[in-house]
Amino acid sequence: MRLDALLSRLGYGSRSEVQRxxxxxxxxxxxxxxxxxxxxxLPGATxxxxxxxxxxxIERTVMLHKPAGVLTAARDPKAATVMDxxxxxxxxxxxxxxxRLDKDTTGLLLLTTDGELAHRLxxxxxxxxxxxxxxxxxxxxxEDVSAFAWGxxxxxxxAKPAVLDIVDAHTARITVTEGKYHQVRRMLAAxxxxxxxxxxxxxxxxxxxxxxxxxxxxxxxxxxxxALRQSVELDL
Ligand code: URA
Numbered sequence: 001m002r003l004d005a006l007l008s009r010l011g012y013g014s015r016s017e018v019q020r021x022x023x024x025x026x027x028x029x030x031x032x033x034x035x036x037x038x039x040x041x042l043p044g045a046t047x048x049x050x051x052x053x054x055x056x057x058i059e060r061t062v063m064l065h066k067p068a069g070v071l072t073a074a075r076d077p078k079a080a081t082v083m084d085x086x087x088x089x090x091x092x093x094x095x096x097x098x099x100r101l102d103k104d105t106t107g108l109l110l111l112t113t114d115g116e117l118a119h120r121l122x123x124x125x126x127x128x129x130x131x132x133x134x135x136x137x138x139x140x141x142x143e144d145v146s147a148f149a150w151g152x153x154x155x156x157x158x159a160k161p162a163v164l165d166i167v168d169a170h171t172a173r174i175t176v177t178e179g180k181y182h183q184v185r186r187m188l189a190a191x192x193x194x195x196x197x198x199x200x201x202x203x204x205x206x207x208x209x210x211x212x213x214x215x216x217x218x219x220x221x222x223x224x225x226x227a228l229r230q231s232v233e234l235d236l
Contacts, residue, residue, distance in 0.1 A: 011092030107200035120232035
């Protein structure tokens with residue numbers, strides 16, 4: 001990729017702003033000052049701008065501990081979105097949410113620049129498991145376990161069989177393989193429970209890193225990314 005195109009993708013400015021940066025000698029590639037904006041750069045090259053190292057990877061996948069009150073959307077004219085919680089470079093690289101969590105749902109949200117990975121993870125036919133911890137207004141019953149296991153009939157669709165484990169009277173750990181709008185809240189409502197809090201712990205092979213506080217994110221490790229890709233038959 002051309003050096004000016006790469007720096008622009010990484011959020012260093014428009015093509016012409018980046019060209020000016022390069023011409024004034026602010027950019028080094030593999031330790032040597034670069035003066036030609038059209039210079040080709042190989043993946044993995046070492047870059048710096050004004051002496052500061054630049055992470056030159058254009059493919060990124062991150063986990064975010066989504067806090068309550070933030071929309072899962074690329075942008076919104078009025079409300080805060082999950083994109084506001086990421087450093088600017090991720091927006092520049094179009095690192096997008098994989099599926100959606102409700103505004104008040106907390107927990108694991110993946111974001112990626114890899115459209116094929118995102119597409120496979122949300123594809124209904126792959127039935128990727130997602131695990132949630134739900135707090136309910138009324139006590140959970142053993143009949144709820146069975147209702148989830150049979151597949152709940154909702155007004156517009158029948159939910160696929162799901163697992164509900166009762167953790168305590170008002171807390172259930174629920175694993176579903178679908179991602180329809182308000183899916184878990186609606187399944188609990190069909191059993192007579194209002195959901196007071198919903199927190200996603202897991203997507204496929206990945207658990208939310210307990211070290212991430214609400215609003216914090218980190219890139220996936222190589223092992224995590226590899227497990228995630230294998231779970232959707234990429235990189236087999
Ligand atoms: N199910 C829901 O009802 N809400 C979410 O945010 C995720 C799953």
